[in-house]
Amino acid sequence: MSELLGVAVLGAGHMGADHVRRLDRVVNGARVAAVADPDAERAKDAVGGIDGVAVHTDVEAALDAPGVEAVLIASPGEAHEETLLAAFARGLPVLCEKPMVPDSAGALRVVEAEARLGRRLAQVGFMRRYDAEYRRLKSLLDGGRLGRPLMLHCVHRNVSSPPHFTSAMLVTSSVSHEIDAARWLLGRELTAVTVLRPRPSAGAPDGLLDPQFVLFETEGGALVDVEIFVNCGFGYEVRCEAVCEAGSARIGDAHTMVVTAAGGAREEVAQDYLVRFADAYDREVQSWVDATRRGRVTGPGTWDGYAAAAVAEAGVRALETGARTPIALAPRPAPPDLS
Amino acid sequence: MSELLGVAVLGAGHMGADHVRRLDRVVNGARVAAVADPDAERAKDAVGGIDGVAVHTDVEAALDAPGVEAVLIASPGEAHEETLLAAFARGLPVLCEKPMVPDSAGALRVVEAEARLGRRLAQVGFMRRYDAEYRRLKSLLDGGRLGRPLMLHCVHRNVSSPPHFTSAMLVTSSVSHEIDAARWLLGRELTAVTVLRPRPSAGAPDGLLDPQFVLFETEGGALVDVEIFVNCGFGYEVRCEAVCEAGSARIGDAHTMVVTAAGGAREEVAQDYLVRFADAYDREVQSWVDATRRGRVTGPGTWDGYAAAAVAEAGVRALETGARTPIALAPRPAPPDLS
Amino acid sequence: MSELLGVAVLGAGHMGADHVRRLDRVVNGARVAAVADPDAERAKDAVGGIDGVAVHTDVEAALDAPGVEAVLIASPGEAHEETLLAAFARGLPVLCEKPMVPDSAGALRVVEAEARLGRRLAQVGFMRRYDAEYRRLKSLLDGGRLGRPLMLHCVHRNVSSPPHFTSAMLVTSSVSHEIDAARWLLGRELTAVTVLRPRPSAGAPDGLLDPQFVLFETEGGALVDVEIFVNCGFGYEVRCEAVCEAGSARIGDAHTMVVTAAGGAREEVAQDYLVRFADAYDREVQSWVDATRRGRVTGPGTWDGYAAAAVAEAGVRALETGARTPIALAPRPAPPDLS
């Protein structure tokens, strides 16, 4: 393992630039081989002073650049389908940021394309699966000590939403994390969704339905409820309680330092997801690099990307109609080689 | 205030006997003047060795016994309407255990009877309003520092349910506490209810739909969700988180002693409501005695008893139909004298 | 038990007035029969509108007043010895606020006087023994599940000290609570004391050695350390961790409501001992009234009052000399009737 894995990073926005830094300075065993962005200046900025990294404005050119052995896709979601297919065509392992493909039809095409290859090439960037707390919860549930999970109570709060965030994006962009986490924790597909809309907070931009309360039903009759509140004003909070037949387990209240000063004992609350999930991103990319260097693909795959898109689409319909909305997934292709 | 208030306790079951003990040995300013129960032996047992307490099998005789100045009703709910009306007829102040009257039609008759008196006589036994944690939460919400409440997330778990507990009783007997607490905390009536039914826990008796997940909508567009799980097996837990426009407040995770021993740091979880709410019962009865001795009636009233009954009835329909069920309250009579 | 115990309250300062209110309005089974204070106006204020309470400026007159069956001493510590002896002479049961007698020689005379009576009459006001958290800790230690206690780590912090508080009073007035709590929790006498003096806090009045760090050794070789910091500025905190051979148990971090708002998750910290120990005072007096009405004396006795005085005296010498100071207790008289 003395060779460093050469990675092409596609997309040099906030997330892409962060991944360039991560591959160059944090992760073991990889190097940035190429960076592509339609905006060449932005790509150059992301590269910074790293030696020997080619900058491209064209995705295909970056994929074909010398030394490129794997691809990290951090471009906008609309470009993902085409890019994934281009990587598949070249047999390149891929780590693709979420959403894998924003619409379920396109996502399904990616699933089918990979199925035709007969082996896994893609990992989807659901980084919560790499968070230490979520992993502990998953491990506890899989161990069976608490019996079968009956309900998941989830809370997902952001200080404020970015401009142009729409009511539908609370489901498609924010709750998509809980959609994947619930599927993964429970090992079950989601079968129906209902979205309740309390009166919006005075702190939400005009017209934004924020907060929302989203209810999922699952195969086997478990229930998942999610409070999504993206303009809560006070912190970034992600909590999850799994209520099981023989006990309950909660994550998301972790604290480190308790400061007692005038008026109270206080624990800090993270203000954004980059603080809360910094380690999860590092572990996700490290895990992907380690597996790729061993010729394997692990982690969430294209089916997970498709299922998240299909559930989110049903969620948007549920938001619009106010009605309980069944979720119908396409038949799942025979899974590719489980490397 | 050197005279002790003479109280007739009606009903000498578990709760009635506990109130006899409380009035005799815990509460300041009252004495047990009479105890009535159809089962004279049970009444005698409840009285124990207290001097000068008459035992009756007839309610009216107990109400008319010498020294009776106030009434505490702890008989089965079916008997409450008649007893309340008998107390009203005598102008006796009453503390009536919940449910005030099990059916909303009967409850409304009690409201109307009191309204005709032109003054309050009855307090209903919603003891959570006297719990220190709930009071702190209420005070915080009323203070306005966190802005308008948008959602209440409630959890209500019992180790196990008594024999003959039915699926409907999860709503009418257990969630009735959250119904009153939500109305009181939010200062709003509930307008609709939906009951979701996850697959029952293996720990629940055959045929019992346990747990359930109950959703209430309120005037003004807040949302209240309640996990009710009466055979959770591990403890008695009552939690409530109020999510507001500028912050969130949680009660129900109180702990006192942390014991670190092999394997973990552990906080005790109460095993039943008599432990969790022991102080609340004491404060409730003390507060009623104190007010009564000053000629006043405070605390939850007959309208609160009626509203709880009406909401619970709608909840049972929602459980049976699986559908969102609107809640229609009768017009509220002009409130009696607000003593 | 329908008769109310008639209590003479001696001393109508802050604490005495609070006990008058408690006996009149909180505690079950007692009534205020007399109040004495050298300042008649203050005594009258403490009585307020309670019917039939005689006001005295002379202690002996109050003890001899009609209806007085028991005595609660809340006068300044210097007056306690004489008052206790006067109560003993009349065979009256006593609850005496701490310090029982400020100097150990006087305290010992009280012990011996009670021993000569051949039965217990006095309970000393170490109210922490009635605090729910301390009782839970005591019960855990006595149960033996954690093995033998090796160390107690104690923290005792006040927002600020009253005027005229001296460096010695950190030991004699504040740490005296930990002295009794340690003796009670461990069931052992203290055998030596060392007082360390960090550089005083800028928040302490000029010349006051605050904080101090007090170390006690006990029979059987356990160690007790106490941080006493009476001008900490931020809250009233009383914590105790018992480190045992098979585990550790901590009290004093109890919380009820957690409020998450801008910047952090916050639990309230009590600002004074009347909030933190309000229930303990109520339980202490109720427990004394209940026992007295049954003709018994329970709770901490005169030997505990003497031991606290002797340890505190050694602590003051340790503070002054900087040296480890052995604690020598007088031989303990045969205990009076253990009622």
Place this chain on the structure above:
Amino acid sequence: MSELLGVAVLGAGHMGADHVRRLDRVVNGARVAAVADPDAERAKDAVGGIDGVAVHTDVEAALDAPGVEAVLIASPGEAHEETLLAAFARGLPVLCEKPMVPDSAGALRVVEAEARLGRRLAQVGFMRRYDAEYRRLKSLLDGGRLGRPLMLHCVHRNVSSPPHFTSAMLVTSSVSHEIDAARWLLGRELTAVTVLRPRPSAGAPDGLLDPQFVLFETEGGALVDVEIFVNCGFGYEVRCEAVCEAGSARIGDAHTMVVTAAGGAREEVAQDYLVRFADAYDREVQSWVDATRRGRVTGPGTWDGYAAAAVAEAGVRALETGARTPIALAPRPAPPDLS
């Protein structure tokens, strides 16, 4: 920064092998260039399948091996002085596991040797300075918001001690972490030490004085107390509370997941330091690699290694004599270039 830093790892025991793995598979920007151990088989085992790593039984040969640009010393403490001087002679940057040199005279020779070089070459492995909780506490104290620190209360507990662990090693091996942490957090040297010896726990091996309670005084009058208990039986706990003039801050009670099951709400307690401080070791080595590649030396230096040795020696005398023991440090050489 595309070149990987070639590191010679000296010592292939438990810690050395862990550092080989860390450099090869976790840390970014470094590679293992050579491994040395007197036991060639052990060295080979540590290298495992890593390509191109030379194995040596001779330290000097390893330092002179091709590609070696820096040294990580994980051999037994007795060998450190000679190895450090050999690395200094070659101008090689060093990360040296604690203790830098076990005796203060030898440690001082290392300080002086580095001082003669005129620039820093060595970092000492006090990994707590890289722990997220400690860094947060340090940052809070340095920020000044809580005022001057007055006391540190420290707890350091291990499940059990290794064979042959002596009473003196509780101070020299275990408390040495608190010695460095206290110096670093307070920015002050320690000036005296007292060791108290409670009766040993039944869980400690015969003859081992465990637990101990160690008191340090510092320049400027702060106080540091440390409970060291290396056979506590129940977990690995490291806690630190800084009591300051305007507030208190605690670390070491961090939790992630709360599991509520029969009988209680439980948080896991780490069972050993490799779990508790896994991230700290990773960050320490990453930080050293990053600085070294930039031609700099940061982190704790030889003076810190010397001071820890000198304080520990005084601590052992204090343990043996039972007396307060002053700590005298040699004059500090002018610090080398502060790169």
